[in-house]
Amino acid sequence: MVKINESLKLRSGVTLPNRLMMSPMTTKQSFFDGTVTQDEIAYYHTRAKGLGAVITGAANVQPSGKGWPGELGIDRDAEIPQLAALAGAIHVQGAKAIVQIFHAGRMTDRATLSGEQPVSASAVAAERANAETPRAMTTAEIQATIAAFGAATRRAIAAGFDGVELHGANTYLLQQFFSPHSNRRTDAFGGSREKRYGFIQAVIDAVMTAVHETADRPFAVGYRLSPEEYETPGIRFDDTLWLVDQLAQQPLDYLHVSLNDYRRVARTGVNDRSILTAVHEQLAGRLPLVGVGGVRTREDVEGVLRTTELVAVGQQLLYDPTWAVKLAQGADVAIYTGPFETALHTTPMTTPLYDFASRWFK
Template sequence: MTNYQEPFTFQSGVTVKNRLIMPPMTTLQSFYDGTITNDEINYYAERSHGVGAVITGAANVTDMGKGWAGELSIAHDDDLPGLTKLASAIQAQGAKAFVQIFHAGRMSRSDALNGQQALCASAVAGQHRDGSPKTATPRTMTLNEIHETIAAFGQATKRAIEAGFDGVELHGANLYLLQQFYSPHSNRRTDEYGGTREKRFTFIKQVLDSVFAAVDQYADRPFVVGYRFSPEEFTTPGINLDDTFYLVDQLLQRPLDYLHVSLDKFDRVSRTKAYQEKSIMAYLHERIAGRKPLIGVGGVRTRSDVEGLLKHAEFAAVGQQLLVDPTWVQKLITGHDADMVTGNFADAIKYTQFTHPLHQFLVQRY
């Protein structure tokens, strides 16, 4: 089992002081145009104490990739001053700063796109688990739009380097565009970007090529590139664990520094009957077999949770707990477990200071 206090040096050469990560979380604290606010900077700085690295909430790489109001932007050079302040604020607390880059695809809210129709691999609306519509029907991306989006991921990486971040994480999880191209539910294309698993991986492959080309050209220091993915979808057709094993096998062939699985519970068991003898993370860790570090996440609130997660991962991401308990890592390291915030999050947010947009978002969520 991994010791959470051990430092780690990624393949790129970036060293983090321990195995605790603050994962990306939606905060709704940016201005309408994606510019970072002082409230947002203070929010990250307060939670950067103690962790080895902070991964920011999703930053859109194009205006058409914006998912919701209050979302961070990395789509324009005008975003650089705010991004630079954010990276510096995180690093000043001793943590490495990674920015998550993404395109929301069909998950974009209409108001975030000023009424424009969202884009997707194919014109297929998202669905809830019960089959009811989750999104409006998107518009199928043209080849030109696909190529522009691929280039935009590289340009976003260049901006992350210029802003002083220590790395980027590609958001290939939570039903956003990278996942939409890989999913047989959202990708019904018949060109080179759709069909078999191999063809549905093409968009991801080309985005990775664009990102690494930017790193090779512009990075003047070690720079991390990670990839986050969701292991299963609840739609039919949809991504299953065998699809994810193929995806992981492909990602392991790229010079990524880490893989990051998105789960609501770190011990979640697969929906697929053939993979229910142990947790999804255990199967993934076995598949990766030490070739790259795995970041696990989902419901980490106690020392026992950290230890349980790190049986099947190299890093433990702590999200919701840090929202309501910003000094949680210091309590863990110093043995003040009795002072950790416990109880349900609906009660905890009543006693935690948040900006109005984030508070309203959390009230609706919990």
């Protein structure tokens, strides 16, 4: 098992000073046009110390990909100066800065898109309350979105980030193209598992091209995925293991599994071991794996590192901003381990973050 304070040199040459990462979390702190705010910069700066890397909340690569108000934007060059300020605020604390890039696809609404209909692989609504039926993307729109991921990567490089994470999880557009529930296309981007993977491959290729043509320093590219879907038809765990094999063949730096509990077992396929264990075995050392989900204590960190190379921490850092510092100093008794509902009313935080937390962490 690797140690928490061990450094890790990724394939790209980016070296993380330790094995702790801040998990990407939505805070709705950006301006209406996606520009980073001073509150947002302060939020990340406060939590970056002691971490190997910070992964920001999702930043949309196109206006049509905006998932919610207050979301980070990386779809315009005008956003680069404030993105640079954000990256710098993370760097000054000694952590690497990674911006997560995505397109919401059908997981948005007309109100967020100024009246425009959401788009997706196919005109199939998500199985959630008040979900709007999206419009199927044209081939030209698909190609434009692929190019937008490349352009967003160039902006991340220009802003001084150390990498991007492709958000292929939580039912957003990259996952929507791979899912048989949201992708009913009959063209080159739909049908078989291999064809549904085609959009993911094209996005990775565009991002890697941007890195090779633009980066003048080591620059990492990670990929986040969700292990299974509840819809029928939907992604099952054997589909995910197949996807892991495809991703392991790409020039990526790490794979990040989106989980709410690092001990979680798949609903089908591998009921004898955890999802993280199964994915790690499938990777067989080809890519570092990031584990996440309910990590709060040193014991949790060590539990994750038994089957992964990196640990991502979300809610604990939201309410205990100096958690990583306490861990490094051996001040475990000072780590907050009480209910998050209590911390919500005792931890100083900006108003937008407080509003977000009070809605989603009850």
